[in-house]
Amino acid sequence: MRVIFNEEMKAVADDLDRMAQDVRNAINLAGDALLRRDVEAAQAVIDGDARIDELEASVIDQCVRLLAKQTPVATDLRVVVSTLRLAATFERMGDLAKHIAESARCAYPESPLPADAVEVFSQMQDFLSETADNVVAMLSDRDARIADRVIRNDDKLDAMHHRTFELALSDDWDGTNQQLIDVVLLGRFMERIGDHAVSAARRVVFIVSGFDPSKEPGPDEDGSVE
Amino acid sequence: MRVIFNEEMKAVADDLDRMAQDVRNAINLAGDALLRRDVEAAQAVIDGDARIDELEASVIDQCVRLLAKQTPVATDLRVVVSTLRLAATFERMGDLAKHIAESARCAYPESPLPADAVEVFSQMQDFLSETADNVVAMLSDRDARIADRVIRNDDKLDAMHHRTFELALSDDWDGTNQQLIDVVLLGRFMERIGDHAVSAARRVVFIVSGFDPSKEPGPDEDGSVE
Numbered sequence: 451m452r453v454i455f456n457e458e459m460k461a462v463a464d465d466l467d468r469m470a471q472d473v474r475n476a477i478n479l480a481g482d483a484l485l486r487r488d489v490e491a492a493q494a495v496i497d498g499d500a501r502i503d504e505l506e507a508s509v510i511d512q513c514v515r516l517l518a519k520q521t522p523v524a525t526d527l528r529v530v531v532s533t534l535r536l537a538a539t540f541e542r543m544g545d546l547a548k549h550i551a552e553s554a555r556c557a558y559p560e561s562p563l564p565a566d567a568v569e570v571f572s573q574m575q576d577f578l579s580e581t582a583d584n585v586v587a588m589l590s591d592r593d594a595r596i597a598d599r600v601i602r603n604d605d606k607l608d609a610m611h612h613r614t615f616e617l618a619l620s621d622d623w624d625g626t627n628q629q630l631i632d633v634v635l636l637g638r639f640m641e642r643i644g645d646h647a648v649s650a651a652r653r654v655v656f657i658v659s660g661f662d663p664s665k666e667p668g669p670d671e672d673g674s675v676e
Numbered sequence: 677m678r679v680i681f682n683e684e685m686k687a688v689a690d691d692l693d694r695m696a697q698d699v700r701n702a703i704n705l706a707g708d709a710l711l712r713r714d715v716e717a718a719q720a721v722i723d724g725d726a727r728i729d730e731l732e733a734s735v736i737d738q739c740v741r742l743l744a745k746q747t748p749v750a751t752d753l754r755v756v757v758s759t760l761r762l763a764a765t766f767e768r769m770g771d772l773a774k775h776i777a778e779s780a781r782c783a784y785p786e787s788p789l790p791a792d793a794v795e796v797f798s799q800m801q802d803f804l805s806e807t808a809d810n811v812v813a814m815l816s817d818r819d820a821r822i823a824d825r826v827i828r829n830d831d832k833l834d835a836m837h838h839r840t841f842e843l844a845l846s847d848d849w850d851g852t853n854q855q856l857i858d859v860v861l862l863g864r865f866m867e868r869i870g871d872h873a874v875s876a877a878r879r880v881v882f883i884v885s886g887f888d889p890s891k892e893p894g895p896d897e898d899g900s901v902e
Contacts, residue, residue, distance in 0.1 A: 514753050527740055618853050627844050634860040
């Protein structure tokens with residue numbers, strides 16, 4: 451199936467694919483920064499964010515030009531409007547990866563995470579890395595089944611995120627307040643990357659099938675963290 | 677000055693104004709929930725979020741229909757595309773107010789905040805309340821000067837947000853880990869509401885003047901919190 455079916459949309463689709471790839475790269479490098487204290491990876495994420503922002507601006511410009519040049523039909527329009535929102539979503543995922551990288555750079559040469567928290571954050575990172583692969587694949591293959599998998603998997607990330615709070619509230623917790631602040635913020639950033647991936651996946655399902663899965667009853671994609 | 681200059685955009689502009697008013701209401705009620713332990717206010721924010729979501733869906737539908745019906749000229753297009761993004765921004769501000777209300781409801785009949793943190797959160801709430809007034813006014817009066825004020829004021833919120841971390845890291849801090857988690861998350865939610873207000877203000881300046889202030893060199897609107 452093809453998300454971008456309109457020949458005139460080819461250049462925009464390419465930029466959107468590039469954004470997804472850059473975001474995947476940022477997520478993976480942010481994970482290296484966080485879990486391997488790789489400060490060069492952190493810097494690469496921080497420096498690379500400008501390119502994601504530029505790609506978003508390029509996607510917006512091209513979509514606006516496309517809308518101006520053509521009298522769009524219903525399905526074309528749905529794709530253009532969804533493309534605008536996908537670009538905004540990817541831009542935000544890049545920002546969140548940058549926040550993780552900044553936190554790692556700030557704590558360097560230490561880790562911002564206490565030793566006890568490394569395992570659950572590694573699991574969250576593995577999950578986000580796989581999700582980022584799925585986001586790239588669902589776009590480049592125009593595959594709603596992969597998008598559907600991203601949507602259905604999100605509960606797993608929420609469960610891991612919940613474990614970071616359990617850890618911080620357990621009697622065994624002996625981290626500093628700075629570490630607790632970092633655990634809460636890093637967990638939030640990672641959870642939000644997952645939320646945005648779900649939002650992107652819903653948009654791909656909508657483009658491919660015309661069915662909007664966000665209107666299905668289901669858990670709030672950005673539910674309460676309390 | 678008129679943000680929405682096109683007669684056909686009148687209904688969309690009305691919905692957008694309604695969104696801004698609902699978001700202002702949600703922000704004020706979330707503040708009552710948080711600072712006055714008003715659990716009915718919390719419930720009102722949580723229940724009211726669906727209407728904000730519906731208004732967003734209505735704005736999107738109307739914008740897509742508008743794009744389909746008309747061959748849009750450059751400025752009309754800029755308004756329609758910016759309107760789509762403003763609606764997404766307001767929807768997100770509503771979500772964040774809901775998160776604050778959920779946190780307050782969860783802690784009820786206690787406050788999620790330790791006594792020492794009430795003052796700085798009250799200041800942040802006053803700031804957001806004034807910002808919400810400005811957001812409503814900049815839209816309904818189509819006034820780029822008010823929008824500009826929202827953009828320029830954001831540093832103040834960042835400074836207050838920074839104080840929440842100083843508080844949590846000071847020797848005087850004697851809150852529980854649950855309180856520290858709440859302080860970090862509530863501070864983050866409030867900071868993000870401010871960021872979204874800035875983003876909305878930039879869009880209003882862009883619509884009114886054609887000048888995009890986000891391309892000006894300046895502090896990252898969602899800068900690192902570390």
